[in-house]
Amino acid sequence: MSIWEFANPVRFMRLTGKVLPWITALAIGCLAVGLIWGFFFTPEAENFGSTVKIIYIHVPAATLAINAWGLMFVASLIWLIRRHHVSALVARAAAPVGMTLTLVALITGATWGQPMWGTYWEWDPRLTSFLVLLIFYLGYMALWEAIDEPDKAADLTSVLAMVGTVFAVISRYAVNFWNQGLHQGASLSLDKEEHVSDVYYVPLLLTLAGFFFLFLALVLLRTGTEIRARRIKALQLQEVN
Amino acid sequence: MPDLGKYGATILTAYSATIILVVAMVVLSVVRARKVKRQLAELEARRNG
Amino acid sequence: MNATLAILSRELRLALRSGGGAGLGLAFFLMVVMLIPFGVGPVPHLLAQIAPGTLWIAALLACLLSLDRLFQADFEDGTLDILALSPMPLEGLVAIKAFAHWLTTGLPLVIAAPILGITLNLADSAYWWLVISLAVGTPALSFLGAIGAALTVGIRRGGLLLSLLVLPLYIPTLIFGARCVTSASEGMDVMPAFQLLAGVTLFTLALTPIAAAAALRMHMR
Numbered sequence: 001m002s003i004w005e006f007a008n009p010v011r012f013m014r015l016t017g018k019v020l021p022w023i024t025a026l027a028i029g030c031l032a033v034g035l036i037w038g039f040f041f042t043p044e045a046e047n048f049g050s051t052v053k054i055i056y057i058h059v060p061a062a063t064l065a066i067n068a069w070g071l072m073f074v075a076s077l078i079w080l081i082r083r084h085h086v087s088a089l090v091a092r093a094a095a096p097v098g099m100t101l102t103l104v105a106l107i108t109g110a111t112w113g114q115p116m117w118g119t120y121w122e123w124d125p126r127l128t129s130f131l132v133l134l135i136f137y138l139g140y141m142a143l144w145e146a147i148d149e150p151d152k153a154a155d156l157t158s159v160l161a162m163v164g165t166v167f168a169v170i171s172r173y174a175v176n177f178w179n180q181g182l183h184q185g186a187s188l189s190l191d192k193e194e195h196v197s198d199v200y201y202v203p204l205l206l207t208l209a210g211f212f213f214l215f216l217a218l219v220l221l222r223t224g225t226e227i228r229a230r231r232i233k234a235l236q237l238q239e240v241n
Numbered sequence: 242m243p244d245l246g247k248y249g250a251t252i253l254t255a256y257s258a259t260i261i262l263v264v265a266m267v268v269l270s271v272v273r274a275r276k277v278k279r280q281l282a283e284l285e286a287r288r289n290g
Numbered sequence: 291m292n293a294t295l296a297i298l299s300r301e302l303r304l305a306l307r308s309g310g311g312a313g314l315g316l317a318f319f320l321m322v323v324m325l326i327p328f329g330v331g332p333v334p335h336l337l338a339q340i341a342p343g344t345l346w347i348a349a350l351l352a353c354l355l356s357l358d359r360l361f362q363a364d365f366e367d368g369t370l371d372i373l374a375l376s377p378m379p380l381e382g383l384v385a386i387k388a389f390a391h392w393l394t395t396g397l398p399l400v401i402a403a404p405i406l407g408i409t410l411n412l413a414d415s416a417y418w419w420l421v422i423s424l425a426v427g428t429p430a431l432s433f434l435g436a437i438g439a440a441l442t443v444g445i446r447r448g449g450l451l452l453s454l455l456v457l458p459l460y461i462p463t464l465i466f467g468a469r470c471v472t473s474a475s476e477g478m479d480v481m482p483a484f485q486l487l488a489g490v491t492l493f494t495l496a497l498t499p500i501a502a503a504a505a506l507r508m509h510m511r
Contacts, residue, residue: 039256049248050252051252054251057256096266097266097270103262104259104263107255111258115247115251135458138454139455139458143441146442146451152509152511155505155508156441156509159437159441159505160455163437163498163501167458167459167461171461171462174486218266218270221270221271222270222274224274225274228280228281232284
């Protein structure tokens with residue numbers, strides 16, 4: 001039994017059909033418990049007041065926005081090397097979800113920045129990097145839409161994902177060089193000294209898990225849709241001929 | 242409802258914007274999934290029937 | 291070597307003879323720089339402060355302008371297929387074409403930039419670094435543009451898409467290049483920014499021909 005068996009669209013569909021309800025349930029459960037706990041039952045933070053509650057959506061959304069691009073990078077690489085169609089479609093399916101999460105991270109960050117930093121937008125390295133990430137998502141999705149032939153679109157977007165990853169990383173550090181910024185340090189870290197205090201930690205982990213399962217559920221659902229859409233296209237072509 | 246103090250508007254804006262975006266994403270995904278699934282079912286039924 | 295020179299001279303002749311592709315970029319550069327004082331106001335110290343960034347951004351936009359023609363014509367009339375069949379690797383062809391693009395758009399900008407710097411009241415100490423940073427940075431713009439041009443080559447009305455794909459790739463070069471000039475004008479140490487700029491350019495020169503050639507092969511398959 002190897003993971004490559006799920007490169008077969010039929011097997012992939014059968015598996016996702018089975019696990020999707022469970023993942024959805026997990027997503028709803030974790031998000032509900034985490035958000036209610038975080039929103040209603042955590043104290044105000046010393047220096048942030050009640051705005052600390054935004055952390056429960058901002059941090060998970062930002063974490064997943066970056067990791068969604070990472071997923072697209074790996075899936076594109078697998079497509080380029082092994083040419084499994086499911087892999088290319090996973091990358092395509094993840095892009096709009098990643099873009100939405102990037103937007104969520106930007107908007108929650110901006111509303112939080114207004115009372116805390118005194119401005120909605122600050123050209124801070126982390127904020128700026130997320131804006132760059134948003135543009136990379138937009139370009140990636142636009143390229144998928146612009147090319148009609150499915151395999152060629154998968155090829156070219158994969159190249160873009162490779163190049164984009166390299167330059168997103170370079171930009172991240174270039175932006176650091178350009179402006180030191182105001183952003184808080186890491187909220188979650190294995191280094192105990194650094195991350196937020198325990199009161200906020202557990203609900204944060206729960207919403208992080210919730211956002212992760214939500215992302216996973218959406219990607220699986222959208223990948224299934226893409227596989228079906230591809231099949232419809234193939235059948236229609238057969239009918240014409 | 243916890244007392245959000247002077248930051249109430251900020252927090253509610255952030256939460257509602259997030260909910261709108263995420264729900265929109267979920268609804269769009271589900272609607273498209275249903276539509277494509279139905280189309281494929283019709284197409285296959287026509288071919289087999 | 292002969293093939294390299296032949297393709298290079300072909301590219302240059304095409305660029306220079308077909309409706310002034312080179313002159314057009316330069317005129318655009320002039321226009322953008324001229325529009326800035328209209329937008330910002332004729333305040334000398336304000337213009338001096340934004341001069342480095344303005345010149346760099348104008349150079350970047352001027353470079354973008356002629357990118358969509360880099361592979362388009364050759365792709366449409368089949369020349370690219372024939373060139374791809376030749377013994378020269380496609381990566382080499384991409385590098386030569388990008389280099390020719392730099393010679394016809396980047397190099398004129400490097401020469402014109404100090405003159406436009408005068409109109410923006412650029413600090414005296416910054417002129418050398420303006421020329422050096424543009425000379426080192428603009429090749430990266432042409433080579434990165436080659437990736438975008440290769441990705442969008444077969445697409446109708448790909449011009450806007452090309453900008454969307456290429457501009458984010460220009461961010462590191464823009465940051466380091468403009469910082470070079472700003473540091474020089476403020477009398478700070480230029481070397482950190484300059485070394486990073488040179489690093490990005492060398493990295494780009496080495497790796498973009500591979501990515502762009504891969505994209506072209508996908509289009510021709």
